[in-house]
Amino acid sequence: MDNLQTIKQRFSIIGNDPGLNRALEKAMQVAPTDISVLVSGESGVGKEFIPKIIHSQSHRKHNNYIAVNCGAIPEGTIDSELFGHEKGAFTGATTTRKGYFEVADKGTIFLDEVGELPAPTQVRLLRVLESGEFMKVGSSEIQKTDVRVVAATNVNMEEAIRKGKFREDLYYRLNTVEIHMPSLRNRKNDIPLLFRKFAADFAEKYRMPPLELQPEAIQYLVDYSWPGNIRQLRNFAEEISVVEKDRNITLEKVKGYLPYQSNVPAIIPGKTENSDHLEREILFKFLLEMKKDLNDLRSLTLDLIHNKENISSGNLETLQRVIRGKSEAEGDYHNMQFVPKENSSTHIVEDFEDYDEPEIEEAKIHEESLSLQDNEMEMIRKALEKHKGKRRSAAEELGISERTLYRKIKQYKLD
Numbered sequence: 001m002d003n004l005q006t007i008k009q010r011f012s013i014i015g016n017d018p019g020l021n022r023a024l025e026k027a028m029q030v031a032p033t034d035i036s037v038l039v040s041g042e043s044g045v046g047k048e049f050i051p052k053i054i055h056s057q058s059h060r061k062h063n064n065y066i067a068v069n070c071g072a073i074p075e076g077t078i079d080s081e082l083f084g085h086e087k088g089a090f091t092g093a094t095t096t097r098k099g100y101f102e103v104a105d106k107g108t109i110f111l112d113e114v115g116e117l118p119a120p121t122q123v124r125l126l127r128v129l130e131s132g133e134f135m136k137v138g139s140s141e142i143q144k145t146d147v148r149v150v151a152a153t154n155v156n157m158e159e160a161i162r163k164g165k166f167r168e169d170l171y172y173r174l175n176t177v178e179i180h181m182p183s184l185r186n187r188k189n190d191i192p193l194l195f196r197k198f199a200a201d202f203a204e205k206y207r208m209p210p211l212e213l214q215p216e217a218i219q220y221l222v223d224y225s226w227p228g229n230i231r232q233l234r235n236f237a238e239e240i241s242v243v244e245k246d247r248n249i250t251l252e253k254v255k256g257y258l259p260y261q262s263n264v265p266a267i268i269p270g271k272t273e274n275s276d277h278l279e280r281e282i283l284f285k286f287l288l289e290m291k292k293d294l295n296d297l298r299s300l301t302l303d304l305i306h307n308k309e310n311i312s313s314g315n316l317e318t319l320q321r322v323i324r325g326k327s328e329a330e331g332d333y334h335n336m337q338f339v340p341k342e343n344s345s346t347h348i349v350e351d352f353e354d355y356d357e358p359e360i361e362e363a364k365i366h367e368e369s370l371s372l373q374d375n376e377m378e379m380i381r382k383a384l385e386k387h388k389g390k391r392r393s394a395a396e397e398l399g400i401s402e403r404t405l406y407r408k409i410k411q412y413k414l415d
Helices: 004-010 018-030 049-056 078-083 119-131 157-162 168-174 188-206 215-223 229-243 251-257 275-306 313-330 357-362 372-386 391-398 402-412
Strands: 037-040 065-069 108-112 148-153 177-180
Touching (some): 229 251, 372 391, 372 402
């Protein structure tokens, strides 16, 4: 079996990142066996090299190696592509056709984007993995095949299983051994090496002098987030190699091709290493929402104290929300007392549900305490008197639930 350095040279793999080396070593270790392998990692990290390495280091290396992009085959024809079909099995099936699993017998088949397989095809694939048996589309004859399966995906398989998009038994059958390919942002020391390799290749291809990056430009590439990983870096190297006449590349020129992106840790499907970052982000958003609610209440209080004409429509909605019991879920705002200035007054609309702008002038003016609690208690008392103690009708009048009304009656001792 070849050593790690030989494998890198053979497949033109650049880099010395520990995560990359571990993935390659793991592939070489499992190659002599026939167990299934699942290759995980973001799009563009080079997952396609792993099945090639496994095949080249296995006893199947002299037989067929077939790579299939499951996400690129239409759902209506993927069973025919993988397992073949009989003549007349469907419209357009003018001849009998062999599928990939039949052609790859004694060899290796690489199923890229396996998470995109439709449910019926997943059942067929599970049968092949468990017993080596399959049937062509339109046939009742069982056929046997001896195929090593290596699959790859960039989706969160556990989430797909929870949503019912992927079979759990198939996932565990494919995932006998998992090999994870690291993202480019986690291989910072390899980025300058990869760029120089790509720049040299394109200089030779297009017959022009190779590019040279200034130190600031190199550091910019190292700090860049590379959402498209190695594929994006390669495309960037090709574009700048062709477009730029000056072969000494400055930081400003690089920024013209790669707008700045904050190198924030990415949420990688199937991984939990960045879960703390996600939790902090959710908590931060929650705190912002709480701050907004508090600002609304502060604005309401100032409006009640200083505005002697009318409550603004925005603050009226805030007051109505508090009375309706939003405090049950987000804090007991209804228990907060707001002490007004002496001799201050305001207009309070008695029935918030029947509030209408043309009737504002008819609203009753109360020269009384501006405590929200006192006003709320008075409104509940009047609603109960209006409906002769019928709590359901009073709750509908106030726009609150019966449960909230019962609690407030008990709180204010209005029994």
